[in-house]
Structure formats: C-alpha cells, structure tokens
Amino acid sequence: MLFPTIDFALFFLVVFGVGWSLSGRPVWWKLAMLGFSYFFYAWWDPRFVLLLVLETLIAHVGARRIFATDDPVRAKRWMWLSVGGLLAILGYFKYAGFFAVNLDNLLRGIGLGNLIPLVQPTLPIAISFFTFMAISYVVDVYRRQLDPAAPIDLAVYLAFFPHLVAGPIVRGSELLPQLKRRRDPNRVDYSRAAVLIIQGLFKKVVISSFIASAIVDPVFQSPSSHSALDVLVGVWGYAIQIYCDFSGYTDIAIGLAMLLGISFPVNFDAPYSAATLQDFWRRWHITLSRWLRDYLYIPLGGNRGSEAEVARNIMLTMILGGLWHGAAWTFLAWGFLHGAGQVVGHVRRERRAAAGLPPLVPSRLHHVGQVVFTFQFVCLAWIFFRATSFTNAFAVIGRIFTGWGAASNLVTPLVVLTIVAVLLVQQVPTSIGERVAAAWSNLHLAVQAILLALVLLAITTLGPTGVAPFIYYRF
Numbered sequence: 001m002l003f004p005t006i007d008f009a010l011f012f013l014v015v016f017g018v019g020w021s022l023s024g025r026p027v028w029w030k031l032a033m034l035g036f037s038y039f040f041y042a043w044w045d046p047r048f049v050l051l052l053v054l055e056t057l058i059a060h061v062g063a064r065r066i067f068a069t070d071d072p073v074r075a076k077r078w079m080w081l082s083v084g085g086l087l088a089i090l091g092y093f094k095y096a097g098f099f100a101v102n103l104d105n106l107l108r109g110i111g112l113g114n115l116i117p118l119v120q121p122t123l124p125i126a127i128s129f130f131t132f133m134a135i136s137y138v139v140d141v142y143r144r145q146l147d148p149a150a151p152i153d154l155a156v157y158l159a160f161f162p163h164l165v166a167g168p169i170v171r172g173s174e175l176l177p178q179l180k181r182r183r184d185p186n187r188v189d190y191s192r193a194a195v196l197i198i199q200g201l202f203k204k205v206v207i208s209s210f211i212a213s214a215i216v217d218p219v220f221q222s223p224s225s226h227s228a229l230d231v232l233v234g235v236w237g238y239a240i241q242i243y244c245d246f247s248g249y250t251d252i253a254i255g256l257a258m259l260l261g262i263s264f265p266v267n268f269d270a271p272y273s274a275a276t277l278q279d280f281w282r283r284w285h286i287t288l289s290r291w292l293r294d295y296l297y298i299p300l301g302g303n304r305g306s307e308a309e310v311a312r313n314i315m316l317t318m319i320l321g322g323l324w325h326g327a328a329w330t331f332l333a334w335g336f337l338h339g340a341g342q343v344v345g346h347v348r349r350e351r352r353a354a355a356g357l358p359p360l361v362p363s364r365l366h367h368v369g370q371v372v373f374t375f376q377f378v379c380l381a382w383i384f385f386r387a388t389s390f391t392n393a394f395a396v397i398g399r400i401f402t403g404w405g406a407a408s409n410l411v412t413p414l415v416v417l418t419i420v421a422v423l424l425v426q427q428v429p430t431s432i433g434e435r436v437a438a439a440w441s442n443l444h445l446a447v448q449a450i451l452l453a454l455v456l457l458a459i460t461t462l463g464p465t466g467v468a469p470f471i472y473y474r475f
Helices: 006-021 026-042 046-068 072-109 127-142 151-159 172-180 190-221 228-259 277-281 286-300 307-325 329-354 364-386 390-402 413-425 430-441 445-462
Strands: none
Touching (some): 006 026, 026 046, 026 172, 046 072, 046 127, 127 286, 190 390, 190 413, 228 390, 277 364, 286 307, 307 329, 329 364
C-alpha cells in the first residue's frame, strides 16, 4: 500500500478515527495500531507478517534474557545470539542469492562446475529497516540504556506503519516512551503535519516522478544513446530524484505519525548544502548515519587508535552501509567511495591539528566551492548506486567524457529549472524556514485549507497516472 494512493488515504482515515477514539484506552490503542500496521504490511504479501512477528519475538526474548541476568558474560552471549539471529534472517533474504551467484561464478571459473544450488529468496519489503530497529533495541537493553518493553509495546514499536517501510530508523528510547503516554488531540500541530504530508507528496509525485521520467531513466537505460550534457544533467537529476523521493517519504511518515500523536526524529537536513562528506552524512538519512555510528563505527573503535585504524573503521562502516542498501557490487562501490572520501577528509583534519593549526575557516567563496565539490562527489557515487551494473555505471561515466559531439534532446528548461530550484531551496537558512512555518501556523484555518487544497490539486494535475514505489522500499 503506497502512501500517495486512494487506498492508503481511506486506510488512514479509518486509522485516524479509531486511533483517537481509543486514545483514553492505551491497551486497545496499541492493539489497534498493531493490527492496522500488520494489515498495512500484509497488503504486499501476508506471508511476511510472520517474519516481522518472528523478529519481534527474537528481540523480545533476547532483551528479557539480557536484562534478567547480572552475569556480563551471559548477557553478552544472549545479545550476540539475538543479534546473530536477526542478522541471519536479514542475510538469508537479502544476501543469500547474491553470495550464491558469486560463489557459483567463482567455482565455474576454476572449473569446478555446479557445486551449490542457486537460491534467490523473495526480498521482504523493509526488512533492513525493521531489522536494524530490532538490533538497536536489543543492544540498547544490553548497554543498560533501555529497559525491556512490554511485548505489545515492542511489537508496535517495530511494526508502526508510518516508519515501517522506509524509516526513519527510530530508536527504542525515542518511540517506546511515547507509547506509554496518553496522547492529547488538542496538542497535535495539525497544520504542520498537513504541510509535511503535502510537501512530501509534492516531492515524490511531482518532482521525483518528473525528473525520473524526463531524464534519469532514459540516461541510465541507454547512456550511449544520449549526449554528454544529457548524461551529466541526468546524473545531477538522479541526485534530485532520490532526495525528493526519500525525503518525501520521510516527510509523509513524520506528518502521519504526528497526526496520531507520535513524534519521529528528523531524517534529512538539506544534505546538498553540505561542504564536506562528513557534513553530508550528518544531513542525509540521519537516522541511518546515527545507527552506523553508534552500533558499528564506535564499536569498531571509532576515532580511537592510529590513523590506519581509524581509516579502517571508516571504510568498514561505509562499505557495510553500502551493503545494507542492497546485495550488489555497485552498492559496495558506492559505500567504498564515500568511505574513501571521508578517510581523506579525516586525515586532512588530523594532520592539520597535529601541525598545531586551527580548523580551517573557509571564506564565503571557498565555502561555495566546497559545497559544489561535495555535491559533485556525491553525484559520482550516486552513479554506482543507481546503475544496474558496473558496465552500466562506467558507460554513464564514459559518456560524460566522450559524448560532447552529440545533440542534446533531454535537457529542457523545465528539467534544469527543477534541479536548480531544489538545490537552491537547500541553501535557504534554517531561520527563514522557521519564520515561514510560524507565519503558516498563524494563518486562519480556512486560508490554510484553501492553500493546501490548491497544492493538492496541483499535485494531482502535475503528477503522473499511477505512482511508482518509493526507491527505498526495496531496501
């Protein structure tokens, strides 16, 4: 069930009405939300609801066993057993086919023929998201940063439908306490929630869909058929497409949760205004960045150790982060590029500090140059993220250098204007956005309703017939 559909709109109307009618009966509210969330997930494939239940049971039993023992060895054993079970499920469904195919190719290459069966399990939607949430819950209980939740609370935490399919990756400490509090419908910022939902719909249905069909899909399907300018703008276009698609989903998810009295963490903060890769990852998919930092990078050693050890920690974190996105060598290459870029930035900062020099404060012009360079590097990495294979990726890159004699037929004023507009909006200071939000909240309710209706009409008019799934659904 996709957010931008009539089916979902009807579904949410029922959820909204039932949810607030049960606001004074917390147990029934949780049971209702769990039932609605399982129904939402079963819309794609009812069988995989059982998988979600299984991961909930593993996380629940593991956390209870960890919390019940004072023996640190036993606690660690239960933690690893639980995390290992969750990772085994994720590994089978997401990576079994990838490793089987590559192992089979290796065995064939050395003349051993068909020694292993090739498997390709159906990938359950959102398995990476709810698995990471389950892992963070177990680890936080092990670290004594979180008490075990009641079974119904844990089930709602993992399955709550606004974040279920593509995040944000909400921590137990962020959502579980909210499930214990009574929600007050009079304290919900309905106007802000509506703006987030409409904003997300516009990003996904209008901008992302337009850029994808107008230039990105044709360029990546057949780069040799297009000019260098088409391909270059197509690469920039994909950066805009994936941002509007994913941040659009997040906007809708946060707005929906807000309408139900639940607060989610921010997941995007103008990522294309970043002046360094480190800053980019503080702004892009923030909840995943925090997860990788707290449950992978820091346990590996973080910034402790020698320069080589820190570089290793950064590379492992980003490569595994790439693998989290999908079982393909192109995702590993995407993670490798971001890891290598961050290692270079870290080494430069550390050597400057070792030389007794203060952190570099760039001039305005230098800062603009850094933002432009960072965006171009991110776009280079996006090529591997979007490409179907290395052959496809290098064909796109090669065409940028070899296709300048061909005529451009995809770069139109509207395509350029859309890309530029999205990039410029991200350079707007946060204070201006806050003032606009405050001014919006002060408008009369009737004026807000008229403006939202006009924007919704524009989305319906400008958007395509039918809406493609969100890009991050497949992760």
